[in-house]
Amino acid sequence: MPKFIFVTGGVMSSVGKGVVVASIGRILRARGLSVNAVKIDPYINVDAGTMNPYAHGEVFVTYDGGETDLDLGHYERFLDVELSRRNNITSGQVYLSVIEKERRGEYLGQTVQLIPHVTDEIKRRIVEAAGGFDVTLVEIGGTVGDYEQLPFLEAARQLGLELGEDVVFIHVAWVPLLKITGEFKTKPLQHSVAELRRYGIQPDAIVVRSEKPLDAPSVKKIALFANVPQWAIFNSYDVDTIYRVPLILEQQGLGDFLVRRLRLPSRTPDYREWEEFVTKLSSPRYKVTVGMCGKYVELPDAYLSIVEAVRHAGAALDVKPELVWINSAEVEKNPDLLDKVSIDAMIVLPGFGKRGTEGMIECVRHARVHKIPFLGICFGMQLAVVEFARNVLGLKGANSTELDPETPYPVIHLAPEQREVDVMGGSMILGNREIEIVPGTLASSLYGTSVIAERHRHRYEVNLSYLPKLAEAGLVVSGWRRDVKRVEIIELPSHSYFIATQFHPEFKSRPTKPRPVFLGLLKAALASRS
Structure with a gap:
């Protein structure tokens, strides 16, 4: 014990x-x-x-x-x-478990009560x-x-x-x-x-x-x-x-x-x-400004692990990352807001639902066109594909079917295993999946290995039928899920640093073990200042 x-x-x-x-x-x-x-x-x-x-x-x-x-x-x-x-x-x-046990007859005719049945279930879970x-x-x-x-x-x-x-x-x-x-x-x-x-x-x-x-x-x-x-x-x-x-x-x-x-x-x-980590975190030699584009920016706790992952990378590079929160709903109303924001890097953040997504797409476009080092995470990656399809490939009206079920170009669609799901809780693609990194890519240089394992939380993914056209226009898939053919990492070789992941790299970041995509982003941001 x-x-x-x-x-x-x-x-x-x-x-x-x-x-x-x-x-x-x-x-x-x-x-x-x-x-x-x-x-x-x-x-x-x-x-x-x-x-x-x-x-x-x-x-x-x-x-x-x-x-x-x-x-x-x-x-x-x-x-x-x-x-x-x-x-x-x-x-x-706890209550679900107790009720299910009662329905199966595991309490053998007892009157099920808070004490001892519920408290025993709590203790069992703690000890387990x-x-x-x-x-x-x-x-x-x-x-x-x-x-x-x-x-x-x-x-x-x-x-x-x-x-x-x-x-x-x-x-x-x-x-x-x-x-x-x-x-x-x-x-x-x-x-x-x-x-x-x-x-x-x-x-x-x-x-x-x-x-x-x-x-x-x-x-x-x-x-x-x-x-x-x-x-x-x-x-x-x-x-x-x-x-x-x-x-x-x-x-x-x-x-x-x-x-x-x-x-x-x-x-x-x-x-x-x-x-040593705390000292570097508190007294950095350099500074970069990172734009954080998302729909929940009024509550930074919604992106807590990403904020910490950026700080971990900053400490490793002796850099203080100053975060500039960009409300995508406001950008949606007034895209010119981005021209007034001075940033060295851009992260387009995860999220769900339609509100503010056109503003997030505009943040992707701004980073791509102005050669600002860019990282998209989960929903941010999906919207990066949408932006590329619309503005580079010329597929006007391209979208995710999550946001527009009637889009003429569904470059992002519901994952096949999600189509029969009829409950909300615990039913997404969740947890670790192994990912194969394509040699000779930015992802390969960042991770330095051919296979990684990262955590996921999503229902939608890149529609593989559009990949030939996207690739012809310059988008590179640099990471694939190992068990099934699914896009995990995209990048633009024509850009100084443009990478996006379907997975959530922030969940595995540690104070003294920062994740490669965040290190690469801040390195590119530093280089852009010099």
Whole structure:
């Protein structure tokens, strides 16, 4: 049985639990431990796949096709692991499983209840996801006091009772700074801990989220009223980059606390590679400006993994990428907006649906015509094909059948295996697929190998019947899916850097292992400035 660290949140949502959990994982990884992380989301949706980006942010895709909460992206990036769909547990999954078992008669005539049947299912899923690791972190989403959380808090309480010293509870809560007096107000955190204790959980440690470093009197007050020793209170204050958080928590002794509390092997942590990354991220020598064209730009969390992938590439090249968000719906209304934006590179972002797509196509055209280094991702690749077909091949009205079912030139159409799909959730082409790289192409020079595996999330794809005409006009297919003949990468050799992928390269980017297409984009952007 592995060790468990349960992390709860208080005072308000979006307090930064995901980053704290990922940082704790990094602290333990620095000691040579194998670490896993699970995100619990109390909503009734089975997964995040059908949720609006404005409501939920990015849908992170695991290697095995799970559509999960974006915090799994934080976990993968900080821990340098590949998580599975099992690492995101929702109320929808739990209740669906319990009801299906009841219908099959597995409860043998029992009255099925929240306790023990639902809580037992939650515990089963947590323990199943934890197999094979030294330590498993479990983040319980939401804020203590939310009624949706109650079954999960109860399951965590039961595991704490059953496993004893192999379980640690950490509570993360916001302490506001009253700017008029310059005083930290700890009362909200006190109430949050009191509510948690009402459910039978006494936190072993507290991570205080705050705007500035907490002062000693506030720490003393929190310790007194939360019944937690001062040496078990840690402070995650605002910093220039989230990747610095493990370092500041380590300096405060969180790693040593966890080693003692969980009776883990005492090893000297190794942060050399991580510290070098943070230094490059914080003090770059160069700067480039990257246009981010999409339809959800009002909420950058909708593209969180792409933003982080660009930053990872920037750190590797000693470059600070300054992101310029370009609202494709606004470009659709006024294409001249692009002429007023000064950028060194352009990324056309993923998305679904018709709104703003003509603006995204205009962003592709602008980058192609003005020789701006370009990267299209998923929907961005599909629209790059549409733009090329319209403006280079001369197929006026070319489109994707997703956007115009009556288009005379369906250069993008529904994938064959999607034609009989009659449910929305979990039914796209999802997760890892192997891709063969065509020798002698830009993709080949970027990846330096003949076969790669990347993650997918799409229903539509390039219509192969149009490939001969597209190729004759200069578009090159440089990557093919290995199991079936499907277009995965396109590029334009006539351009300084123009590449687009059907897959999502951002999901496999790591702080010290940036993905090749992002490295190539920033290198080309740097070259264009010189």
